[in-house]
Amino acid sequence: MYAKGIKFSDTHPVVWWIWGSCLSVEALLTNNPLLLLLIAVVVINGASARGESGVFGRSFQLYVKMALWVVVVRVVFQIVFGLRVPGDNLFEFPSVTFHIFASPISIGGFVTSQAIVSAISLGIQLADLVLIFGAINAMSNPYRLLRSLPTTFFEVAMVLTVALSFAPEIAIELESVKEARKLRGLPVRGVRAAKEMALPILEGSLERSLKLSSSMEVRGYGIHREVGSRVRPFFYVALVTLIFSSIAYVVFPGVRLVVSVAAVGAVALLVANLASNKSTNRRSRYRPEKISTRGFLAISSALLSVIVFVVVRRLGGVSISMVTPSTIPLAPLGLAAIAIAALALFITLPSAPSFEGPGGTDD
Amino acid sequence: MIRFSKFSFSYTKAKRPAISVEDLSIQSGEFVLVIGDTGSGKSTFLKSMNGLVPHFSGGDAIGSIDVFGMNPLASRPSDFAKLIGYVDQDPSSQFVTDRVEDEIAFVLENLGYEQSVMRRRVEDSLDLLSISELRGRSLRTLSGGQAQRVAIASVMAVAPKVLLLDEPTSALDPGAADEVMAILQRLVDDLGTTVIIAEHRLERVLPYVDKVVRIGDYGAVEGSSDPRGAVAGLDFSPPVVEFSKVYGNGAIAVSVKEARKMVTDRVDVSTLVRKWDDDRGEHVRPEISTSDRTVATFDHVKIARLGRLVLDEISFEVSKSQIIVLMGRNGSGKSSLLRAAAGLDPVAFGKVRVGGHDPFALESSLRIATVGFVPQDPGILLFGESVAEECRRSDATGKLEAGTTASIFRRLGGDVSHEMHPRDLSEGERLLLAISVVIAPKPSLLLLDEPTRGLDYGAKSRLVAKVKELSDEGIAIVMATHDVEVAASLVDTVIMIGGGSMVSYGPTRDLLTHSPLFAPSMFKVLAPVPVLSVAEALDFLKAHNE
Numbered sequence: 001m002y003a004k005g006i007k008f009s010d011t012h013p014v015v016w017w018i019w020g021s022c023l024s025v026e027a028l029l030t031n032n033p034l035l036l037l038l039i040a041v042v043v044i045n046g047a048s049a050r051g052e053s054g055v056f057g058r059s060f061q062l063y064v065k066m067a068l069w070v071v072v073v074r075v076v077f078q079i080v081f082g083l084r085v086p087g088d089n090l091f092e093f094p095s096v097t098f099h100i101f102a103s104p105i106s107i108g109g110f111v112t113s114q115a116i117v118s119a120i121s122l123g124i125q126l127a128d129l130v131l132i133f134g135a136i137n138a139m140s141n142p143y144r145l146l147r148s149l150p151t152t153f154f155e156v157a158m159v160l161t162v163a164l165s166f167a168p169e170i171a172i173e174l175e176s177v178k179e180a181r182k183l184r185g186l187p188v189r190g191v192r193a194a195k196e197m198a199l200p201i202l203e204g205s206l207e208r209s210l211k212l213s214s215s216m217e218v219r220g221y222g223i224h225r226e227v228g229s230r231v232r233p234f235f236y237v238a239l240v241t242l243i244f245s246s247i248a249y250v251v252f253p254g255v256r257l258v259v260s261v262a263a264v265g266a267v268a269l270l271v272a273n274l275a276s277n278k279s280t281n282r283r284s285r286y287r288p289e290k291i292s293t294r295g296f297l298a299i300s301s302a303l304l305s306v307i308v309f310v311v312v313r314r315l316g317g318v319s320i321s322m323v324t325p326s327t328i329p330l331a332p333l334g335l336a337a338i339a340i341a342a343l344a345l346f347i348t349l350p351s352a353p354s355f356e357g358p359g360g361t362d363d
Numbered sequence: 364m365i366r367f368s369k370f371s372f373s374y375t376k377a378k379r380p381a382i383s384v385e386d387l388s389i390q391s392g393e394f395v396l397v398i399g400d401t402g403s404g405k406s407t408f409l410k411s412m413n414g415l416v417p418h419f420s421g422g423d424a425i426g427s428i429d430v431f432g433m434n435p436l437a438s439r440p441s442d443f444a445k446l447i448g449y450v451d452q453d454p455s456s457q458f459v460t461d462r463v464e465d466e467i468a469f470v471l472e473n474l475g476y477e478q479s480v481m482r483r484r485v486e487d488s489l490d491l492l493s494i495s496e497l498r499g500r501s502l503r504t505l506s507g508g509q510a511q512r513v514a515i516a517s518v519m520a521v522a523p524k525v526l527l528l529d530e531p532t533s534a535l536d537p538g539a540a541d542e543v544m545a546i547l548q549r550l551v552d553d554l555g556t557t558v559i560i561a562e563h564r565l566e567r568v569l570p571y572v573d574k575v576v577r578i579g580d581y582g583a584v585e586g587s588s589d590p591r592g593a594v595a596g597l598d599f600s601p602p603v604v605e606f607s608k609v610y611g612n613g614a615i616a617v618s619v620k621e622a623r624k625m626v627t628d629r630v631d632v633s634t635l636v637r638k639w640d641d642d643r644g645e646h647v648r649p650e651i652s653t654s655d656r657t658v659a660t661f662d663h664v665k666i667a668r669l670g671r672l673v674l675d676e677i678s679f680e681v682s683k684s685q686i687i688v689l690m691g692r693n694g695s696g697k698s699s700l701l702r703a704a705a706g707l708d709p710v711a712f713g714k715v716r717v718g719g720h721d722p723f724a725l726e727s728s729l730r731i732a733t734v735g736f737v738p739q740d741p742g743i744l745l746f747g748e749s750v751a752e753e754c755r756r757s758d759a760t761g762k763l764e765a766g767t768t769a770s771i772f773r774r775l776g777g778d779v780s781h782e783m784h785p786r787d788l789s790e791g792e793r794l795l796l797a798i799s800v801v802i803a804p805k806p807s808l809l810l811l812d813e814p815t816r817g818l819d820y821g822a823k824s825r826l827v828a829k830v831k832e833l834s835d836e837g838i839a840i841v842m843a844t845h846d847v848e849v850a851a852s853l854v855d856t857v858i859m860i861g862g863g864s865m866v867s868y869g870p871t872r873d874l875l876t877h878s879p880l881f882a883p884s885m886f887k888v889l890a891p892v893p894v895l896s897v898a899e900a901l902d903f904l905k906a907h908n909e
Contacts, residue, residue, distance in 0.1 A: 215457030220444030220473035286468030
């Protein structure tokens with residue numbers, strides 16, 4: 001976008017979302033810690049090599065910390081509360097048995113290396129998902145993704161965009177209220193302090209959102225809102241139906257058929273709405289981003305990687321059960337499949353460095 | 364053309380109208396200044412022109428407004444997007460996107476401009492405000508002056524006929540403020556834009572404007588095509604106006620240039636300057652920096668923020684009763700210095716000591732008795748539901764005798780009902796209440812960050828008097844401000860900060876009269892005679908006028 005095509009080029013945000021989704025599918029399909037670790041390595045590399053600078057780029061560190069925590073907590077839980085997996089005993093954890101409603105619940109006991117391996121695998125699996133989400137955010141600023149959604153989604157996208165800027169805003173508000181309390185010599189911890197701080201924070205953020213909405217209004221936001229008014233209600237009904245039916249599909253397995261029918265109907269309605277709105281929507285878009293050839297190649301590599309991975313899984317190459325650290329299978333085909341997704345990082349170019357100016361937010 | 368007739372607006376449940384306009388018209392291409400005390404309804408007046416009042420504020424409007432053939436009472440604010448650009452007091456609070464270029468394109472996208480037109484309009488706006496080098500920047504990284512210019516560019520993209528600006532220079536240093544004013548002047552001259560701005564610091568704006576709209580008591584709005592006449596009738600006005608009222612035999616000067624001409628027509632300033640030296644001799648400040656009077660020391664302090672060095676090699680001492688004014692451009696690190704002194708942030712290197720303690724290491728109760736800090740928005744320090752509760756809590760946290768804070772507030776001139784909610788106080792009163800709660804535990808050092816922002820001349824001169832009183836009582840004061848006139852009227856010590864380090868430290872008179880950017884207007888009028896205030900200038904001229 002800046003120095004055209006020579007050294008830098010921003011990759012379309014959709015590319016990284018597809019790439020990330022493919023990797024998370026792979027992470028969900030295996031429990032082999034080696035494969036899961038490779039996924040983590042690829043993702044961390046991706047975030048550091050193709051991440052943007054700026055607020056969202058910097059936040060990746062937080063996700064890495066969170067991922068490490070997830071693994072540690074998962075292993076500790078396994079040791080203390082986990083099911084007793086039979087196998088090679090490593091050590092014994094002091095065990096206690098409670099009798100709640102006459103049914104014995106025991107904590108602790110023998111910890112086997114099989115149990116540890118499986119806990120670590122599950123931990124890394126969860127950590128991978130956290131890392132992937134963080135990496136996508138670091139590699140494609142969410143504002144840019146929202147900008148590349150179809151115009152029909154504009155209003156929803158706008159609300160999400162504002163919400164995204166709202167979260168850091170609340171953090172800033174909280175920080176300043178805490179400081180103000182320090183300056184007054186008032187406590188910043190404890191229930192009472194939290195109660196007293198909640199109001200000013202809420203007040204401040206509410207004030208800010210009102211200001212933002214008036215600022216959007218005076219710059220013509222929603223000026224064409226009458227145009228699509230006949231199709232709008234259907235659009236929202238379809239969107240809500242889709243969201244609820246996908247939740248119901250998971251939560252209530254008994255009604256899956258009904259829910260699937262509803263979901264298909266909702267999707268049809270959305271598509272019809274998109275098509276009919278194309279002619280009526282008068283909003284335009286500044287510099288719409290297009291997916292470059294490199295972007296398409298990157299998407300292809302991610303999709304190919306998933307296909308290969310699924311095939312390998314069918315052949316029984318990526319799953320493990322009851323193994324000790326020394327018997328973890330290498331799964332070379334699985335590793336190769338993940339390596340295909342890593343190709344995307346070589347195909348794309350790094351994004352242009354954003355110009356972080358000389359401070360200036362000080363006064 | 365904009366025309367108000369028999370228009371009045373009241374907020375819901377208000378007893379009297381917030382603003383009422385009998386008859387007022389603003390011609391196309393005029394540069395209009397809206398003046399009035401803090402809280403007099405300047406913002407309400409501006410917002411009534413594009414329908415933000417009453418559509419976003421609630422309340423009732425009667426009468427009629429005609430804005431280039433449109434009626435703001437009947438249309439929504441978004442219908443005015445192409446006709447009126449509106450920029451709020453705090454530009455960064457109105458940013459919708461996260462990048463400069465996208466922010467400017469936002470209005471164009473909403474109005475459905477073609478791709479090619481859009482590209483051109485964004486380019487034009489960037490050029491118009493001379494910010495094309497900022498295009499790819501994240502909005503969060505802009506300095507105050509840059510943010511203000513981006514906000515103006517983001518409404519100028521559709522080339523509106525009218526531009527409404529609410530206090531566009533209040534957060535800016537004198538240099539950045541001059542740049543913004545020059546740009547507005549260009550919009551009026553080159554594009555025929557009608558520019559309407561509300562502003563407190565009249566000395567910056569007056570020389571440019573064609574018309575003054577004054578909002579008086581009870582929101583009565585009156586227009587006047589004679590800026591001189593309008594400002595001559597004010598109780599408090601900018602230094603050059605005050606000066607010319609006495610010196611000009613009925614003529615009113617609105618700019619330094621005019622006031623200067625008034626003087627040079629009568630006397631030869633370059634010969635007078637010798638008389639100043641004869642009168643005063645060498646201007647010496649009594650040396651009081653002996654160790655038992657030292658309240659705070661900065662010893663080779665470096666301050667870093669987000670891993671970047673913002674201030675380097677800061678060394679100075681603050682003694683009892685001293686008033687130090689910190690000056691420097693936006694983003695020069697004044698606030699960082701105050702925050703370090705208040706113990707909010709640690710220093711990267713060196714030592715900060717207040718009353719012998721490291722403020723960052725102090726426990727909260729000991730800290731409030733050592734150093735007091737009033738941040739830019741004093742309201743943030745106030746948590747109570749009423750003034751009385753605020754004072755009671757201050758007494759409790761400081762373990763003071765009941766009524767201490769209330770009596771300090773009264774002494775500082777807080778003459779309000781103690782049942783009032785702090786939010787309903789005027790800006791000036793709120794500032795005094797914040798200062799009262801901060802100084803109640805008797806800190807030896809008081810830090811003020813931009814205390815005059817948003818204050819009218821009356822409130823400002825009262826604040827200056829209070830600060831001097833506090834200093835007489837022995838409190839040392841360090842104040843960061845962009846307001847040159849306030850710095851000049853405190854006549855003590857000035858520290859200039861620039862490029863991340865202390866550029867100079869010295870008596871106010873020496874420093875301010877040697878800085879082109881921070882020179883007070885009376886010095887500009889009488890240069891090279893180093894006068895700081897109107898009273899000084901008048902006394903001096905009277906003594907040597909034949």
